[in-house]
Amino acid sequence: MRLRRYHDHVKLIYKTLVARNTKTQLHTRTMTSAATINEQDVASFHKHLRGSTHILALLGAGLSAPSGLPTFRGAGGLWRTHDAVSLASPEAFEADPGLVWQFYNYRRHMALNVNPNPAHYALAELAKRMPGFATLSQNVDGLSPRAGHPPEQLHLLHGSLFQIKCASERCDYVETNFDDPFCEALRPPEGIIDPTANSVRGTAPDISDASVSLPSVPRSALPSCPSCKSDVLRPGVVWFGEPLPEDVLGAVDDYINSAEKIDLIMVIGTSSKVQPAAGYVGPARRKGARVCVINMDPNDGPSGGWRKGDWMFTGDAAVLVPKLLEPVIGSLPGQED
Numbered sequence: 380m381r382l383r384r385y386h387d388h389v390k391l392i393y394k395t396l397v398a399r400n401t402k403t404q405l406h407t408r409t410m411t412s413a414a415t416i417n418e419q420d421v422a423s424f425h426k427h428l429r430g431s432t433h434i435l436a437l438l439g440a441g442l443s444a445p446s447g448l449p450t451f452r453g454a455g456g457l458w459r460t461h462d463a464v465s466l467a468s469p470e471a472f473e474a475d476p477g478l479v480w481q482f483y484n485y486r487r488h489m490a491l492n493v494n495p496n497p498a499h500y501a502l503a504e505l506a507k508r509m510p511g512f513a514t515l516s517q518n519v520d521g522l523s524p525r526a527g528h529p530p531e532q533l534h535l536l537h538g539s540l541f542q543i544k545c546a547s548e549r550c551d552y553v554e555t556n557f558d559d560p561f562c563e564a565l566r567p568p569e570g571i572i573d574p575t576a577n578s579v580r581g582t583a584p585d586i587s588d589a590s591v592s593l594p595s596v597p598r599s600a601l602p603s604c605p606s607c608k609s610d611v612l613r614p615g616v617v618w619f620g621e622p623l624p625e626d627v628l629g630a631v632d633d634y635i636n637s638a639e640k641i642d643l644i645m646v647i648g649t650s651s652k653v654q655p656a657a658g659y660v661g662p663a664r665r666k667g668a669r670v671c672v673i674n675m676d677p678n679d680g681p682s683g684g685w686r687k688g689d690w691m692f693t694g695d696a697a698v699l700v701p702k703l704l705e706p707v708i709g710s711l712p713g714q715e716d
């Protein structure tokens with residue numbers, strides 16, 4: 380009886396999936412781990428790629444997930460009891476700068492202790508080989524620069540964890556800073572085991588876990604701005620409600636306006652929920668681009684929806700991106716068959 384109910388349940392899921400797929404036949408869907416990738420879809424993507432000279436990539440946190448960094452939304456998006464997104468705002472910083480700094484200090488530490496993955500290297504390689512390739516990254520973790528992505532082809536829409544600026548809007552102080560911890564007040568309490576050490580990963584207590592007690596850090600313990608001396612320093616990232624860096628937006632506009640035609644936009648590891656970043660798919664389409672989404676979740680489609688001729692490759696970006704770019708970049712070292 381139990382088995383029958385189980386079979387009925389499986390049949391229902393299957394029917395729902397078939398119905399959903401029939402509704403979305405406009406674009407090509409490929410479910411994959413590397414082993415099950417649909418080779419016809421890859422072949423049609425490769426054919427288009429070979430004839431492309433102007434390509435955009437729009438990157439999100441899913442690109443760095445295989446390196447070991449958590450994403451914002453979904454299961455990994457909780458830091459202690461806080462939703463990661465709720466800490467990424469000027470209001471959260473104003474209310475408790477010490478807490479927000481603890482979150483960013485942790486993120487800096489994690490980012491410094493993981494490595495770029497094959498997808499970061501594949502995109503860096505494409506940039507080196509194709510002058511008409513530009514990357515719009517929402518990621519602040521420094522992994523694309525560390526993979527050797529040429530800086531002039533990498534537009535950091537949301538800033539960087541390793542840029543520090545003054546919290547005052549009236550002051551333009553900025554510095555590059557890789558200190559870990561960022562300051563003494565943010566040094567994790569004694570006895571907390573480094574969550575990035577391989578031998579203890581997953582089993583050790585770490586400060587992202589709310590059951591590990593963490594002293595609160597008062598505003599007065601945070602470094603103040605060496606220029607204006609009137610406000611504290613803050614991470615040089617873009618929070619909700621803040622404008623994206625003007626020079627970055629300008630460079631992206633220049634790229635889009637100067638290209639007669641854009642052949643392709645690859646939307647990699649992003650939920651496409653945050654504007655204006657996700658919205659770049661629109662201008663790219665208007666310049667003729669076909670859209671290729673690479674995401675673990677088949678429901679995280681492109682902003683503005685699907686169109687005929689789009690590709691969806693469902694799976695791990697670290698596996699899919701090098702495979703999809705292979706006709707132009709060849710095999711990455713260590714990825715040969």
Ligand code: BJW
Nearest residue numbers: 439440441450451452517620648649650653654675676696
């Ligand atoms: C994998 C994988 C694997 C996992 N392989 N895939 C229009 C409409 C509605 C609202 C707005 C609008 N325009 C502006 C807004 C407001 C707001 C906004 O967009 N709100 C929406 C959320 C509703 N936007 C803003 O406020 C922006 N500012 C602005 O518009 O200013 C205007 C202005 C002008 C003039 C004066 C003043 C203002 C700023 C947005 C800043 C976003 N900041 C953050 C934090 C950055 C710092 C930090 O890192 O802490 O950016 S929030 C967070 O979301 C972060 C990310 O870059 C961003 C996007 O998230 P992402 O990368 O997509 O991550 P996830 O977690 O959402 O998704 C991960 C994906 O990976 C999932 O799909 C997984 O399935 C997938 N995945 N493993 C492949 N192995």
Ligand code: ZN
Nearest residue numbers: 545550604607
């Ligand atoms: Zn200042």
